[in-house]
Structures are given as C-alpha cells and as structure tokens.
Ligand SMILES: Nc1ncnc2c1ncn2[C@@H]1O[C@H](COP(=O)(O)OP(=O)(O)OP(=O)(O)O)[C@@H](O)[C@H]1O
C-alpha cells in the first residue's frame with residue numbers, strides 16, 4: 463500500500479466511464495484507480511453502485527457483451543483491454559460471479575472443467591490431474607461426474623471457483639463468491655484463495671457486502687459511491703475505524719468487530735399457543751437413491767421468524783421446494799391451515815404463501831419491472847386504482863422506482879432480489895419462504911428488507927428463511943432448525959444452538975462473532 467507509487471499497476475483505470483445502452487447516465491463515472499498484483503483489494507459500495515459492472519469491464523467481457531459504451535481507458539499490464547485478442551483477457555483475469563450458473567456451459571462437472579482446459583490448449587493427459595487438484599482445492603472431489611444442474615447453490619459456487627482456479631489467472635475477481643457457502647466452507651474458501659494468492663502472487667479483487675471474513679486478509683479497501691467513484695481508499699482496519707460516517711452514508715455494513723453496540727436479539731412474536739399455519743409430518747424425500755430428507759416433522763406458527771440452517775447440500779432449498787409444492791415428497795404429509803397442501807388450488811396457495819428464491823431471476827416472467835410487480839395483482843383481479851397505488855408503494859419501499867420500465871434480468875443482483883420480494887407482497891401472505899434474504903444487499907437494503915419481514919410478522923405472517931448468515935440468525939430469529947444428514951439435528955432458540963459446539967462443527971456452522979469473542983465484542987470505543 464504505502465509503496466504503491468513505486469510499483470507498476472496491473473490495472474490502470476484512467477477516467478473510465480461505462481454506459482449501458484438503454485441509459486443516459488453513466489453507471490461508472492470517470493473512475494481513476496490502480497490495482498496491483500500481489501494485493502488483495504476489498505471493493506464495497508451500495509447495491510447498484512456498479513461493482514459487478516466494473517468487474518465485467520476489468521476482464522474485457524464488457525462493453526462488448528452488452529453493447530455498452532465506454533469513455534476513458536482501462537490498461538491491463540500496460541495495454542488497453544480492448545487490444546487483447548478475444549478470449550485472452552478473461553484467461554488472465556478470472557471472475558467468480560455472483561450467480562455461478564451464468565458461467566457454466568456444460569452439463570457435467572467433469573466436462574465443464576475439461577472445457578476450460580481445452581480452451582487453454584492443455585494436453586488431454588494432463589487434464590484429469592489438474593481437474594482433480596482444482597476440485598480438491600474446493601472440497602468437491604466427489605462430484606466429478608455429477609450434473610451441475612443437480613448441485614446445491616453452494617456446491618455450484620465451489621465448481622465455479624474450481625473452474626477459475628484451473629486457469630491460474632494473474633488477477634482474480636470474486637463477485638460475492640461466498641454468499642451461498644455454509645460458514646465453514648466460507649472460511650475454507652477464503653483460506654484457499656489466500657493460499658493460492660500467495661503461491662501464485664495473484665492480485666485479488668473481492669466484491670462483498672459483508673466484509674467480516676475478509677477484513678484480516680485484505681491489504682486495501684475501496685468504497686464506491688453511487689456514481690461508481692472511489693470515495694475511500696485505505697487499509698480495511700483504518701477504513702472501519704476512521705471513516706465511520708462515510709461508510710454509513712454509502713450503506714456499507716460494519717463487520718461485527720467494528721460495531722459499536724452489542725447486537726440485541728429482538729423479542730419473540732411467535733404464538734405457539736395458537737394453531738400452527740403449517741404442519742410437516744414425517745416428510746421424506748430422495749433424489750434417485752440419495753436420501754435428502756429422512757422423515758422430518760415440525761410445525762410453523764403465526765408470527766414466527768424461523769431459520770433453516772445446515773451445510774451446503776444439507777437439503778434446505780429442497781425442503782423449501784417441498785413446502786411450497788414445487789416438489790412432491792415420497793412420503794409424509796404437509797398441511798396448510800389443517801388442509802393437505804395438495805388440496806389447495808394453485809391460486810389460493812400462491813395468495814397465502816410467498817417464496818423468494820435463491821436465484822431471483824428464476825421466478826421472473828415479465829419483461830418490465832412494473833409488469834412483474836403487478837402480475838400477481840392482476841391475476842387476483844385487483845381493481846386498477848388499488849393496483850396502481852400498491853405497485854407504486856412497493857416500488858418505493860424496495861427502491862425500484864427508477865427501474866420500473868427496465869427488464870428484470872438487467873437489474874443488479876441486489877435489485878433483482880428486492881424485485882422478487884416485491885412480487886410476493888401484493889397481498890400479505892400467511893407464510894413467506896425466503897432463501898438467503900440478505901444475499902447481495904448492502905447495509906441499508908438489508909435493514910429495510912428485515913423491517914419488511916418484521917412488519918409482516920407483526921401482522922401474523924410466519925417467515926421461514928434459509929440462510930448461512932449467523933449474525934442474522936442471532937439478531938433476528940427466535941427459532942433455528944438445523945438440517946444434518948437428512949434429519950433435524952436441532953430445533954430451538956439460536957442462543958441455545960451457539961452452545962452446541964459438536965453439533966455446530968458437524969453441521970459446518972459457526973456461532974456469531976459476539977459469541978465467539980464475547981470478551982472482545984465491544985472493542986470499538
Ligand atoms: N445489463 C444491464 N443493462 C442495463 N443496466 C444494467 C445492466 N446490468 C446492471 N445494470 C444497472 O447498472 C447499475 C449497476 O449494476 P451492478 O450490477 O454493476 O451493481 P452492483 O454494485 O454490483 O450491485 P449489487 O450490490 O446489487 O450487486 C444498476 O442500477 C443496474 O440496474
């Protein structure tokens with residue numbers, strides 16, 4: 463850091479601006495910054511600030527892939543990015559995307575990884591060993607012959623990383639790569655990256671909304687404002703201690719070690735003495751011969767906020783799909799308001815329950831944000847005036863007013879997630895299922911989403927979230943259910959869960975920061 467002036471940058475951005483075709487305003491506005499080899503840089507900024515766009519410009523995919531336009535220049539190793547032959551720059555600059563699915567071309571893991579090596583003209587006889595090494599680095603050596611489609615979200619993310627590691631790029635960009643990983647896999651992932659970074663002397667750019675696990679490793683932290691200009695550039699520890707007001711203004715979340723007050727869990731609003739909304743009795747599900755859920759039973763009560771936890775591949779998303787009737791169990795029964803789930807009409811079921819997917823774009827069906835939000839209201843026959851005012855309230859609530867005419871698929875990761883929440887709120891559901899609510903959100907929008915969740919709870923909605931974010935569980939949930947080896951290994955108050963060290967280890971969970979370091983929790987004056 464201090465000797466930057468004497469080093470040659472790997473990337474040099476000079477007054478670089480980027481415009482998407484359909485927008486008059488620049489998404490990246492006259493950005494001037496240098497990035498160095500052998501430096502781990504943490505890039506933070508509000509949702510929609512342009513972080514992913516910047517990543518795609520750095521590896522040369524943009525502007526071509528979106529017909530955007532640029533001004534200024536990006537030099538990589540002293541040469542303008544557009545002067546690199548097609549496909550060359552993205553071998554030197556590897557990206558692991560926010561959404562791993564967008565980078566796969568093949569059906570099986572083995573073929574996907576072989577495809578990467580073929581593009582690099584690696585001889586066939588070397589391929590197998592290299593693929594196996596990369597899979598071992600991410601703990602996925604048993605999945606060589608699996609179909610990518612059949613993997614869980616976290617498992618896909620690990621394959622995406624393996625495919626980039628195979629290229630041994632000079633510069634590695636990680637765009638929220640750990641959000642889908644269980645807490646232990648997240649630490650292992652970061653340790654793998656740091657080990658390789660040292661071995662290969664790579665530069666690494668980490669785009670993250672939750673800095674906690676990276677702070678101790680990163681050499682440098684950049685904060686972007688809404689115009690994608692660098693407003694803070696310093697060492698992470700200095701940034702979190704000395705720029706507190708600026709960080710608040712730019713919606714950056716503080717890692718727990720830098721938060722001033724101890725997080726207090728919110729009081730419970732569940733009503734265990736009232737009838738459950740949903741009852742799950744002896745539910746069993748398997749894929750082919752692999753048992754995923756092995757006769758599990760539990761009930762969901764009005765107003766409770768319940769977290770489903772477990773390692774990658776534990777069956778959390780599968781459980782949500784069963785509870786929303788997107789999948790059918792092989793055995794067992796699910797009832798909603800004492801009526802068998804299969805006996806509900808599709809229309810009634812969708813009115814009473816909402817589901818926000820892990821990958822929000824999987825549920826988009828219209829080609830403009832406004833149409834997407836009003837689609838359900840129209841189906842429910844909502845009168846035009848009411849529909850308009852509900853839609854505009856939701857657009858405002860979720861900060862999407864500016865984007866209402868845009869194609870949902872063109873939104874940033876955080877915006878897509880907020881849109882999928884909006885589509886679930888045309889009426890107040892009895893039960894809301896939410897796969898990774900905080901994924902891709904900055905501090906401000908996370909807070910707002912949680913406010914929405916708590917408002918719903920006050921109206922009696924039960925909310926079931928799947929999450930790998932233990933801080934969220936500690937602060938907001940009254941109940942945690944841990945899935946492990948097909949069964950429910952824990953069902954109770956999170957405070958009690960944090961004391962179960964053997965169980966946490968087995969389920970690859972970690973207790974939240976203030977429990978791990980209770981004596982150090984209030985270190986910030
Ligand atoms: N393909 C596209 N076409 C048009 N506009 C886009 C496209 N992709 C992103 N945008 C817009 O550009 C802005 C920046 O998006 P980007 O994905 O770079 O933000 P981000 O900082 O990575 O956000 P997040 O933290 O939510 O992932 C957003 O307002 C987004 O809606």
Ligand SMILES: Nc1ncnc2c1ncn2[C@@H]1O[C@H](COP(=O)(O)OP(=O)(O)OP(=O)(O)O)[C@@H](O)[C@H]1O
Pocket residue numbers: 611612613614615616617642644749750754772773774775776777778779780781
């Ligand atoms: N269509 C499928 N065919 C076969 N196996 C599948 C299929 N979909 C998922 N699986 C497997 O079922 C298991 C559970 O997957 P699921 O997506 O429910 O896990 P998860 O707990 O949500 O994981 P993550 O935390 O990574 O999102 C995983 O081992 C996965 O590989």
